[in-house]
Amino acid sequence: MSRHTNWWTVAAASTLLATGGAHADLLGLNAQLVDTNHITGSNGPAGDHYTIDIFAIMEAGDRLDAMAGDSTVQKMITCTPDGSFWQNSFGGNLSTNINPALFVAFPSLAYDSFVTIGLLDQTDNALSVQGIDFTAFAAGGAIDANNGAWFVTHDDAQGNADLYNFGCGEEYAVRVARLTVIGFDTAVHVEGLLQGKDASGATVTLSASLDVTYASLQFEDCNDNGVDDSCDISNGTSQDSDENGVPDECQTFDCNENGTNDGDDIAEGTSSDCNGNGIPDECDIADGTSSDCDNNGTPDECQSDDCNANGIPDTCDIADGTSEDCDGDGTPDECELDSDGDGTIDDCEVPPNYVNLNSGATYEFFDSAIADAEDGDSILGLADAVSSEVSLNFGYNCIEFIASGSVVTTASIDLAPCGSFNIEGTGFIDGNVRTAASGTSRIEADDFLEFDASGMVTVRTGSTLEVSALGGSDFEGTTIIRNGGVLSGYAAGGFGVENSGTMYMMDGATLECDDAQNSGTINAQGTVIGNLANTGDGTANGVADLVHIGDLVNDGTVNIYRGVYTLVGDLTNNGTIIGEIDTDPGRSTETQPGDGMNISGSFTAGAGTSLIMPHEYWALRIGGDIDIAINDAGNFDMSVAELNATGRSGSVQNIEVMSADLGNGPDGLKKGVAGNYPLGSLVIDAASTSNLVDIHDNDNQSQADGEAIYCDVLIVDGTLVTNGYKVYANEIVINGSVSNDNDVIIIVDGIFGDINADGSVNVLDLLRVIADWGQGGGDADLNTDGTVDILDFLLVLQEWS
Structure with a gap:
């Protein structure tokens, strides 16, 4: 049972006072908890802290345009008693001050205290403020305003209400503030005048207040x-069979006291449930629900055989000695065939298909040999006999099973949690293979192992499958490595594991071998240990966080859907790497900011390769040289993504400059244009000494012309040695050092709102709007809606220098 404090509503009091306009659609204020004690570092809050979002609650189709303080408001936002808000030095009082490009370098910026209408950062944010002094708030104090507001116009989409979870249901709401509060004993009081429009377009207003405590x-x-x-119980998501207020999935029903939930025992085959009552058979027998006259662990009601018609189940006849059962198949001998009439049924006249090398006993069938074996025994089976078996269930004893020759089998194979299946030749396995529920299962071959396309190999949760073949092991069908499972391969020649089918690695799965090859499809997460070659026909999909210890050579396609592919080695790309944003609602986690690849070594990409990461979420972090020879701008898209030189390799990093040097201006940021390879951001970490080089003719304009880097944001926390090559950026943050400041250049392309082009937005531009008021078009029509009006007036105020 856990005490949860993540994204939930506050059961707080809200006072609703109607003002002059309609108010049926504005319902008040509420809050959500974002996180607790989550800001670290020397600039973080001292001691306990928590971050909350404040919302205006409304109805479907409504929107919020403003939150204001009037003569009735004492303080719009304040901490009690004597508490304070935490402020980030890189943030500001408004959401328009929050730059998401800085989140990677300064993740705590996302938890700055600020006011807003809808949005959490400056992206497409039209928030304005009038008449509010934020001096005290910027120092951690209150917002005290009796004649001011923060607002957007009714055309700004950020004011539209969206659905959020509050309590056990959903409500339409618009965020009005994010606040990080210092101290768990500090409460927050919010009050103000809300103004917006309902679904019909009518103006609605409401005075509302809210008190929030951490305990709530x-x-x-x-x-x-x-x-x-x-809520889970009340809405039917969870069951509460014992009505103790705790969901059943959080409790363990373990009647046989083996440490495993009864339902899992039955689902995994550890326990049987022949009568289908959801209770393991052994528990039915123990508590008297079922009888078991033969003590074989199967309830009598599940046994209908009575071949000798004496009114007693065959198993009980055998158990009490009434009947013999020489072959142990559960059928009395008097009911089975004895062709020669010698008193021994045919099934007990065993040809030497299987020999227990320890006891000397011989058997006709595999199951009989396994049933009689004890831990440490070795069983020798004829290859033809093994190949003809319908199923090979190795049970639970630690047995060495040896097939005397090559095996071609369609049998389903259930491996033991120890011991081994050794094939003296080549193994062609065309059936399903499954490990035990725990332990280490082994399959070995003197020559080659092939798991055919029609079969499925399952490495169960918490178990290990070791495959060892001198010529390598090829998985041609479906391979599933479940959570905590390990697939380990060894080959003296060839690949320890070669996947030419479809492999699924679940969360926590591990693939381990010196060298692996993928010519099929691998959906990877968890851990890969060893070098991996992704062939031209191969597709490797990163579906969640993946740690790969080894080198990656990609001749095919690598798709990153979500999570971080951490490669502790070098990446050589001769194919295509694509960042695909995943918004699959069926998964617990969609693509997140900062997802992508984290390579501790070097990244080398050939001229004909592709690197496509067309979203601001993606980050490509490289610890060694960044050697990209791509010479077709259509094969490269990181125009909104991050390229991060981490310096993890411990040596100087060479970074290839790729773009044609077009000089100072925004043209170099246009993606898809021949010779242009713009970046969303270039980050030089504190541990990195990055050296700009121009080895490849990426822009196809000859090396004599030289190339450059264009990016939206340049952040240098370490050392950047430019070597005369230029870096053009809209925003530059230098916390480290640059060898030549003249090589780092801010892109200049005019100032929005500077109507008279005097270099700043000031009263002269405001007067120009007034002068052209009501006219159609012209320089003063900043929003290009065809009329110079109040909207253009507000834009000048917004961009005021």
């Missing part, structure tokens, strides 16, 4: 799904 933010969430346990 707590709730029980034993299954960690972000929903109060009581």
Whole structure:
């Protein structure tokens, strides 16, 4: 049972006072907890802290345009008693001051205290403010305004209400503030005049207040799904069979006391449930629900055989000695064939298909040999006999099973949690293979192992499958490595694991071998240990966080859908690398900012390769040289993504300059244009000494012309040695050092709102709007809506120098 404090509503009081306009659609204020004690570092809050979002609650189709303080408001936002808000030195009082490009370098910026209408950063943000002095708030104090407001116009989409989870349901709301509060004993009081429009376009207003305490933010969430346990039970998401207020999935029903939930025992085959009552058979027998006259662990009601018609189940006849069962198949011998009439049924006259090398016993069938074997025994089976078996269940004993020759089998194979299956030749396995529920299962071959396309190999949760073949092991069908499972391969020649089918690595799975090859499809997460070659026919999909210890050579396609592919080695790209944003609602986690690749070594990309990461979420972090020879701008897209030189290799990093040097101006930021390779951001980490080089003719204009880098943001926390090559950026942050400041250039392309072009937005531009008021078009029509009006007036105020 866990006490959960993540994204939940506050059961706080809200006072609703109607003012002059309609108010049926504005419902008040509410709050959500964002996180607790999450800001670290020397500039973070001292001691306990928590971050909340304040929302205006409304109805579907409504929007919020402003939150204001009037003569009735004492303080719009304040901490009590004597508390304070935390402020980030890189943030500001408004959401328009929050630059998301800085989140990677300064993640705590996302938790700055600020006011807003809808948005959490400056992206497409039209927020304005009038008549509010933020001096005290900027120092951690209150916002005290009795004649001021922050607002957007009714055309700004950020004021539209969206659905949010509050309590056990959903409500339409618009965010009005994000606040990081210092101290768990510090409460927050918010009050103000809300103004917006309902679905019909009518103006609605409401005076509302809200008091939030940290204690009111707590709730029980034993299954960690972000929903109060009581809500899970009330809405039917969870069952509560014992009505103790705790979801059943958070409790263990373990009647046989083996440490495993009864339902899992039955699902995984550890326990049987022949009568289908959801209770393991052994528990039915133990508590008297079922009888078991033969003590074979199977309830009598599940046994209908009575071949000798004596009114007693065959198993009980055998158990009490009434009947013999020489072959142990559960059928009395008097009911089975004895062709020669010698008193021994045919099934017990065993040809030497299988020999127990320890006891000397011989058997006709595999199951019989396994059933009689003990831990440490070795069983020798004829290859033809093994190949003809319908199933090969190795049970639970640690047995060395040897097939005396090559095996071609369509049998389903259930491996033991120890021991081994050794093939003296080549193994062609065309059936399903499954490991035990725990332990280490082994399959070995003197020559080559092939798992055919029609079969499925399953490495179960918490278990290990070791495959060892001198010529390598090829997985041609479906391979599933479940959570905590390990697939380990060894080959003296060839690849320890070659996937030419479809492989699924679940969360926590591990693929381990010196050298692996993928010529099919691998959906990877968890851990890969060893070098991986992704062939031209191969597709490697990063579906969640993946740690790969080894080198990656990509001749095919690598798709990153979500998470970070951490490569502790070098990456050589001769194919295509694509960042695909995943918004699949069926997954617990979509693509997040900062997802992408983190390479500790060097990144080398050939001229004909592709690197496509067309979203601001993606980051490509490289610790060694960044050697990109791509010479077709259509094969490169990182125009809004991050390229980060981390310096993790421990040596000087060479970074290839790729773009044609077009001089100072925005043209170099245009993606897809021949010779242009713009970046969203270039970050030189504190540990990196980055050296700009021009080895490849990326822009196809000859090396004599020299190339450059164009990016939206340049951040240098370490050392950047430009070597005379230029870096053009809209924004430059230098916390480290640059060898030549003249090589780092701010892109200049005019100033928005500077109507008279005097270099700043000031009263002269305001007067120009007034002079052209009501006219159609012209320089004063800043929003290009065809009329010089109040909207252009507000834009001048917004851009005021």
